[in-house]
Amino acid sequence: MNLILLYTSDFIDPHLVRIGDRRFQHMRSVHQAAVGETFKVGVLNGLIGQGRVTAMTDDWIELRIRLNQAPPPPLPLSLVMALPRPKMLKRTLETLATLGVKDLWLINSYRVDKSYWSTPILRPEKTLEHLLLGLEQAGDTRLPRVHLRKRFKPFVEDELPAIARHTRALVAHPYQAAPCPAPSAAPTTLAIGPEGGFIPYEVEKLQAAGLDPIHLGPRILRVETAVPVLLSRLFPLTF
Amino acid sequence: MNLILLYTSDFIDPHLVRIGDRRFQHMRSVHQAAVGETFKVGVLNGLIGQGRVTAMTDDWIELRIRLNQAPPPPLPLSLVMALPRPKMLKRTLETLATLGVKDLWLINSYRVDKSYWSTPILRPEKTLEHLLLGLEQAGDTRLPRVHLRKRFKPFVEDELPAIARHTRALVAHPYQAAPCPAPSAAPTTLAIGPEGGFIPYEVEKLQAAGLDPIHLGPRILRVETAVPVLLSRLFPLTF
Incomplete structure (x- = not known):
């Protein structure tokens, strides 16, 4: 604290x-x-x-x-993340809040276990608890907004294109992808898949919504490691 | 896996x-x-x-x-880290192995609780277990070497200068520090403090051993978040 x-x-x-x-x-x-x-x-x-x-x-x-x-500046980021398993979700919520993420969409994906959606951590008061811990760690005050989207297709077809429009729109995906771009303060939309990654159908849908695949090099990272790595590579140190 | x-x-x-x-x-x-x-x-x-x-x-x-x-290239890094509390140590060992760290010195520091040194995770077979999990996650085969140094001063005075010599030698420290330098493939020595940071005496000693203080911006990060953030900022994506 x-x-x-x-x-x-x-x-x-x-x-x-x-x-x-x-x-x-x-x-x-x-x-x-x-x-x-x-x-x-x-x-x-x-x-x-x-x-x-x-x-x-x-x-x-x-x-x-x-x-x-003023509190530290927020990341100019809309983060779209396949719902991780509960233990990882808890830590990821704290890490995200610490790193300055202010808009988080937790979405479904083929490789998200259905049971994850019933974790108590998704109850607003529990989610809030972990976000507050992350803010207290960072020395920040601005509470992230968390949006739950239990259906992949309607979110990606109906909401994501508007979120991604006029932003640097990316999906972390190890295959047929460009290297992670250089740090920039540009408004950014970033999608991160579940353990095992998005399936090809989902990557196509995300691409149709305007997101370009990027990769992080030869190592495969757990979601909770990929998040700080991606955010450090995408944004300058001032955030 | x-x-x-x-x-x-x-x-x-x-x-x-x-x-x-x-x-x-x-x-x-x-x-x-x-x-x-x-x-x-x-x-x-x-x-x-x-x-x-x-x-x-x-x-x-x-x-x-x-x-x-060949396995993914190792990070050209000697990582010196104040021993974290056991729960964090476990995850940090996995993360380090996943990210390609090959030389880890776990050292004492004023803010390291004495009890941390008796955690079972420091038993070689338990340490190995977490390192292997990290390698399996990344898709790597090269086992990191872990060196335990229970006394701060002899390590920093007698060993660290030789480790740091002819490397980009840095200590992550939020005060009187330069911003984290740009990514480079140069051999690097990096020291990371405990929760609450190194005390001023320790920072002086680390500086005397050739390490320059760097900071990571306005947010205060937990050790397990600071590690991927620092490594992502210090090294290019090819690692």
């Missing part, structure tokens, strides 16, 4: 917050918070700044807040 | 292997192996090729092997 994320409900006056949940436990046990110390704070979807501890009991901590800084 | 890794002990004649362990279970249950099918295979620390299933019982599978290809 490199930043204490604050919610509107934490504020007891415009510059004072009172926190009593997981964040308080963490500040107390991991950071040994004490009156007078300062922490990096940020308001969900808002500014970043400092919070100075003004009071602490066994149940809550109070911080006086000064917000004066 | 994108490649079946073969060991000398699997060979029953120069072109025939018989396998009865985890790899056989995986080929049978996940890939539904059958006589006549071919699999991508590779000999540990050797060539890559194809194996055609010639026989299968309930206990083992036999493949006729043709090896004709």
